[in-house]
Amino acid sequence: MRLNILWLFLIIASLNCSASRVIDNFNRDWRYVLGDVAGAEHPDFNDSDWQHIGLPHSFSTPYFLSTDFYEGYGWYRKNFHVDRKDLEGVLSLDFDGVFQEAEIYVNGQKAGVHRGGYTGFNVDMTPFLHEGDNVVAVRVNNLWRPTLAPRGGEHVFSGGIYRKVRLVKSSPVHVAWYGVGVTTDGLKASNGKSASVNVDIELANTRAEKGEYTIKSILKSPEGNAIGECQSRVVLSGDSLTVVKQSFDNVKSPRLWHLSTPVLYSVDTKIYKGSREIDNVTTDFGFRWFEWTADRGFFLNGEHYVIKGANAHQDQAGWGDAVPDGAHRRDVAMLKEAGFNFIRGSHYPHSPAYLKACDEMGLLFWSEAPYWATAGPKDDGSWTASSYPIVEKDCEEFEQSALDQLAEMIRIHRNHPSIVVWSMCNEPFFCADGTLPGVKKLLTRMVELSHKLDPTRPAAIGGAQRPLGDNRIDFLGDIAGYNGDGGTIADFLNPGIPNFVSEYGVTATLRPGKYDPGWGDLWKDDHWRGHDWRSGQAIWCAFDHGSIFGPALGNMGIIDYFRIPKRSWYWYRNEYGGIAPPEWPVDNAPAAIAITPSSIEASTDGTDDIHLLVTLLDGEGKEVTASPDVTLEIVSGPGEFPTGRAITFSNGTDIPIIEGKAAITIRAYQQGNTVVEARSEGLPSKRISLKFKDGPEYDASRHAVSPRPYVRYVRDKGERLATFGVNSPTFASSAAAGHAAGYAADGNRHTYWQPEASDNNPSFTLDTERGLLLRDVNVEFVDGYECNPVMEASADNVTWHPVDDVKASDMRVRFLRLSFKPGATLPRLSGISVRGVL
Numbered sequence: 001m002r003l004n005i006l007w008l009f010l011i012i013a014s015l016n017c018s019a020s021r022v023i024d025n026f027n028r029d030w031r032y033v034l035g036d037v038a039g040a041e042h043p044d045f046n047d048s049d050w051q052h053i054g055l056p057h058s059f060s061t062p063y064f065l066s067t068d069f070y071e072g073y074g075w076y077r078k079n080f081h082v083d084r085k086d087l088e089g090v091l092s093l094d095f096d097g098v099f100q101e102a103e104i105y106v107n108g109q110k111a112g113v114h115r116g117g118y119t120g121f122n123v124d125m126t127p128f129l130h131e132g133d134n135v136v137a138v139r140v141n142n143l144w145r146p147t148l149a150p151r152g153g154e155h156v157f158s159g160g161i162y163r164k165v166r167l168v169k170s171s172p173v174h175v176a177w178y179g180v181g182v183t184t185d186g187l188k189a190s191n192g193k194s195a196s197v198n199v200d201i202e203l204a205n206t207r208a209e210k211g212e213y214t215i216k217s218i219l220k221s222p223e224g225n226a227i228g229e230c231q232s233r234v235v236l237s238g239d240s241l242t243v244v245k246q247s248f249d250n251v252k253s254p255r256l257w258h259l260s261t262p263v264l265y266s267v268d269t270k271i272y273k274g275s276r277e278i279d280n281v282t283t284d285f286g287f288r289w290f291e292w293t294a295d296r297g298f299f300l301n302g303e304h305y306v307i308k309g310a311n312a313h314q315d316q317a318g319w320g321d322a323v324p325d326g327a328h329r330r331d332v333a334m335l336k337e338a339g340f341n342f343i344r345g346s347h348y349p350h351s352p353a354y355l356k357a358c359d360e361m362g363l364l365f366w367s368e369a370p371y372w373a374t375a376g377p378k379d380d381g382s383w384t385a386s387s388y389p390i391v392e393k394d395c396e397e398f399e400q401s402a403l404d405q406l407a408e409m410i411r412i413h414r415n416h417p418s419i420v421v422w423s424m425c426n427e428p429f430f431c432a433d434g435t436l437p438g439v440k441k442l443l444t445r446m447v448e449l450s451h452k453l454d455p456t457r458p459a460a461i462g463g464a465q466r467p468l469g470d471n472r473i474d475f476l477g478d479i480a481g482y483n484g485d486g487g488t489i490a491d492f493l494n495p496g497i498p499n500f501v502s503e504y505g506v507t508a509t510l511r512p513g514k515y516d517p518g519w520g521d522l523w524k525d526d527h528w529r530g531h532d533w534r535s536g537q538a539i540w541c542a543f544d545h546g547s548i549f550g551p552a553l554g555n556m557g558i559i560d561y562f563r564i565p566k567r568s569w570y571w572y573r574n575e576y577g578g579i580a581p582p583e584w585p586v587d588n589a590p591a592a593i594a595i596t597p598s599s600i601e602a603s604t605d606g607t608d609d610i611h612l613l614v615t616l617l618d619g620e621g622k623e624v625t626a627s628p629d630v631t632l633e634i635v636s637g638p639g640e641f642p643t644g645r646a647i648t649f650s651n652g653t654d655i656p657i658i659e660g661k662a663a664i665t666i667r668a669y670q671q672g673n674t675v676v677e678a679r680s681e682g683l684p685s686k687r688i689s690l691k692f693k694d695g696p697e698y699d700a701s702r703h704a705v706s707p708r709p710y711v712r713y714v715r716d717k718g719e720r721l722a723t724f725g726v727n728s729p730t731f732a733s734s735a736a737a738g739h740a741a742g743y744a745a746d747g748n749r750h751t752y753w754q755p756e757a758s759d760n761n762p763s764f765t766l767d768t769e770r771g772l773l774l775r776d777v778n779v780e781f782v783d784g785y786e787c788n789p790v791m792e793a794s795a796d797n798v799t800w801h802p803v804d805d806v807k808a809s810d811m812r813v814r815f816l817r818l819s820f821k822p823g824a825t826l827p828r829l830s831g832i833s834v835r836g837v838l
Contacts, residue, residue, distance in 0.1 A: 020270075020280040022169040026093065027055040027606030028669045028695070029078060030161075034059060036073035036139075041105035043135040047077050051706070054669040055165055055606050056322035059142065060158040062642035063320035064654035065561055066712045067550040067838070069158045076138040076161055084131045090170050090206055091129060093136065094177070096120045096163035096351055099321065100148065103139040115148055115401065118348035118370045119408035120163070122177040126206075144381060147397035149405060152385045152430070153347060154374040154553055154769075155313060156546035162322040163351050164606055171278035173213060173271060176202040176241060178411050180269050182285040183456055184254075192256055192301055195287055197228075197248040201269055205236040212236075214272040217246045222255065222263050256301050257286025257417040259341050262362035264417070284359065286417030292458055292479050292498035298535035300364070300420075307364070307536025308576055309342030310335055310558070311503060313545035314350060317562040317655075318642025318664055320546065325353035326608035327665060330598060332357040334559060335542055338569055339576020344481075344502060344538045347372040347426040347462070349409040353607075358418035365418040366481075366502075366538075368462055369406040369446065372426035374548075375724050375769065383548050384722070386432035387425075388439045399442050406446055410453045420457065421479055422450045426502075427463030429473065429727055433747070436471060443476045462502050465489060466727045468742050469751070474499075479535075484729040484767070487537065488524050489740055494533045501537035504528075506729075506769065508555045508814075511658050513566040515581065518558075521731055539572075549838055552771025552814055562663040563611060585625045585659050588618035593630065593678045593686040602667070604638070604695030609667040612688075614649065614678055616660035627657045630680045632664065637674030638698035639666045639690070644707035654712060666690070672698035721775060725833035729767040734759040736826075744829040752782050752830035755820075762820040764789075764829055771795070771812040772836025777803055779818065780831035787825070789818040 031050040039045055057076075060069050082091065093104065100117030103110060106128035114121040125136070142159030144151070179202035184195045199217050212235050219228035228248045236242050255263040264284045271279040291299040298305050312331065315321045328351060335343060343363055345354070348370035358365045376384025380391070389395045406424070413419055424446040428439050443461060450459040458478035465486025467473070474480035474495065481502030482492050492499070507518035522528040522537065530536065544561040547554035554561075558568040570581040598611035612632065618624050633646040641647040641664055649655055649662035656662070668674065674690045692698075725745050732741035734756040741764060744753035755762035774793055792800040793813040806813055816834055820827050 020277050021171075021174065024167040024169070025605040025607070026078070026165040026167045030055060030057070031077045032057060032074065034070065034074050037075055040075045040077065041137045041139065042108045045077070050077070056160075056162045056319075056324060058158045058160040058162050058320040058322040060156070060320045060713065061322060062318045062708055062710045063158065063315075063546065064317060064710060064712075065544070065546055065551060065554050066654065066714070067548060068713045068715045069156050069546075070713060071142055071144070072159075073139060073141045074159055076140065078136050080134055080136065080167070082129050082131060082134050086169055087126070087129060087131060090172055090174065091125050092168045092170070093123045093125060094120065094166040094168050095123070095161070096165070098138070098140055098161050098163075099142050099157065099159050101141050101143070101145070105137040105139070107134055116370070116405045116408070117142070117157070119405050120352070120412055121408070122168075144383060144385070146380050146389055146391065146394045147401060149371045149398065149402040150348075150373070151387060151389070151398070152373040152383050154547055154549060155347070156315070156320070156548060157383055158320050160322060162320070164325065171271070172206045173211065173236060173273070174204055174279040175269055175271065175281045176204040179203070180267065180281055180283045180415070182267055182283055182415050184285070184287050187287060187289040188302070192254070192287075192289075194250055194252050195254055197251055197267070199246045199267055199269070201244045201246065203234070203236060203242045203244060203271070205238060205240050205242070208238040210235060210237045211273070215244050215246070216270045216272065218268040218270070219248050219251070220266045220268060222265060254287035257288040258301060259305070259362040259364070262286070262360055264359060283415055285415045286359065288417050290420050292421070292535060294497050294499070295533050297532060305341065306530055307342045307500065307538070308340050309344055309366075309536060309538030310340050310542035311344045311346040311538050311540050312542040313346055314354070315546050316665070324607050324609050324667065325351070326602065327611070328354040329357040330563065330611060331543065332361055332363060334563070334565070336361045336363055337577065338573040339578070340572070342366070342536065342538060343542070344368065346541065349405070349413065352412060355413055355416040355418060359416050363418060364420050365416070366421050366423055366460070366462075367409060367413055367419050368423035368426060369402065369409055371402045371424060371428060371442075371446070372463070373428055373430035375430055375726070375728055376722050378432040386430070386435055387428040388431045388435040388442065390432045390435060395438060399445065402442060403446060403449055406449060407453060410450065414454055421460045422454065422457055423460040423462040423481065424450065424477060425462055427466075427483060429466040436467070440473060440476065443473060447477050458498070465492065466742065467746060468740060483540070485521050485731060485742065488521050488527050489742060490735070491740065494531070498535060499533070500535045503540040504537050505539045505541075506556060506767070508552055509566065510555055511560045511564060511566045512584075513568055515567040515571050517571055517575070518568055521729070549770045552812065553769060564613065564661055564663050583622070585623040586618065588622065588624045588626070590616040590624050590626045590628065590660065590680070590683060591619040592617045593680060593683055595676065595678055595686055595688045597688060597690060600689070601691040601693055604668050604671050604692045606667075606669065609665040610690055611663060611665050612676065613663045614657070614661065616680070624660045627651045627660055628680050628682070630657055630662055630678055633677050633679070634666070635675050635677050635687070638668040638670040638672045638692050638703065639674045639676070640668065640705040641666055642708065643710055645705050655710060668692040668698075669695060670698035670703050671695040720838045721835060722838060723833050723835050724768040724770060724772070725766060728769060731765040731767070733761060733763045739828075744832050749780065749830050752828040754826055754828045757826065760822050762827060764818045765797070766816045766832055766834065768814055768816070768834055768836075770836070770838060771814055772834065772838065773810065774803065774806045774813055774834065774836045776807075776835040777816060778831070778833045779829065782828035782830050785825060785827050787821060787823065787827070789820050789827070792817045792819070
């Protein structure tokens, strides 16, 4: 018996000594408070009255498309245990995203700082840990910073640890954070019949002593079988980072990653000290090649594809940006189902889980750095600020911020085969007077850095439709993406470089909306049909999203904020996917409630949730348009909605039920069986059972979820009067050569729009892309034109009203149209601006 016990002890000891990297989920059991609290970094700080929450989390939860959001600080704290053996290695925290500045304290000492809200980062906690109980505290703020990208943008910028966190236990000698890069060579030359696989491995030695190690890479098939192996012996200096290069030559007949067959291979990278494995990292990748061409469009694996794309923001109803991996996967699946083959990640790096879903489902992805801006006042201090600093002392630090986040994006996402382009920006031309040279210099630096860090992918300039003339920015990169009216502006038709309509449509509508695609200006001259020289187009946008400009911009999705399709989604599913639309709801009285879950079970580690769709039915089981209030309540078991244990859908509120449908997601951090009940006055209630798994057992007495009643966040700022027009989309009945419509709104009085001489009914339209209470309109003409145009305003570009009537009403409008009488003198419009209240 003694020999058996000794033998068992030796086996356990051997397993412990050879244990490789361990990654633990770190999303459960955090404490959180909104506001800045002195001393909260100290381990003995009393946080018992803070909220008990799980990650991902947002300052704004619950959030339902309000224009305003809290700006300031929030604190997060978590207790965790460290064993003595763990202290022999390196313990770090892997964050996928914190918006936008994070200070990490471990046992009261500052362990790290990260600035930038859309890229992940790693914090080494080892020097600050001790055996037993430890405390990590994270101070987060989402304050606007003049030196931090982005300085502005058309979204909301809520703070929080809004993506997942992992505790990583590794050897003192290990593969660095996202330290493996895999590329394939020779696919195009061999027409996909063979390729070499190159593996760059960055190794970190945190010991003071140098040592000799064996680095082994194992190439694995999609089924997980080893099909190749190579190894190197290296001497690593103390406290060093070292790059080791390995390759698998002449891999025969690889199965290509394709839209219809998204096949993934992998490389296992292992580090050995003698015969003992001390680290192991798996990296997925795909065999594929692609080309963006200036005259023939886009090719994947030698096959021509018209890009059928959609822009996508990350936020969802109730939770805002704090969306788990499983919900991102559902978003990708909805676009795949509708027949889209391309997603533009608007306008920042999306989570690794989002890209993993694209890899596995077969969608191409445009990954964008968080350098963008929007219309509105260009003064510092708000999210409409100039894309480039207006104070000289801020320029160097701001440029470094944009470059750092670009580099982080590329490092994190470089192995995803779905990514076929790195985008530097979106609409950076929304900048203050005199800063355009800085914009162009920064874009040039970003393109150069992109080429250096990843020579295998092109660098794009997204939203490159302004300025016009000699200051164009579309030629600064390898690919130009044109938004809005850029898809039809003469200067950008067949521009001689690879190009793409990165945004079209821009149609705001509540569900259900119209059964049509909303091509927007692409209707003009049939541009929606495409051109040989254009790679394709992406609709703005896939999903409703939060916006600093409110619903006039936030409701432009083909799927609503609650992830219920609008009728335009069904149009695309029919046109692109060949799936006929369903029968629309009927105007019958409701008789029953149905609850449709996306799944009946989910994990409890903060990476998953369940989408619940509520539908009202008539006596024959048909969907109805009637929309009485419906309440969902968790009557037993673990789980929470963004509002707590219950949520009510009511038409005309921010949490609506429309055409007899409503939806929300439920998540849990403890395991158990959950019962959710739907109730509506006068209808029989409906219950559904769900299972949450792989977590601590739910105990109602210890895991109570407090109500989080929704109140729309409103800042006390009074009437927000702003001026719009410069660099906004413009459309005209015609344009004389050299005098495109965009010149009327470029901020330059020396350029102007002029219709063609043959145009008998000249008209000019400005799209502010905002829902405004109109206060004033200012137009300027080149000297010599005296005829006053007829000025009208519209909310939808369909129904028009005289401007004077609109100014005297509480009507919100988006479009302004000038109509001119035929005459001998052609109008030469050199400036236009609109003042209104957001």
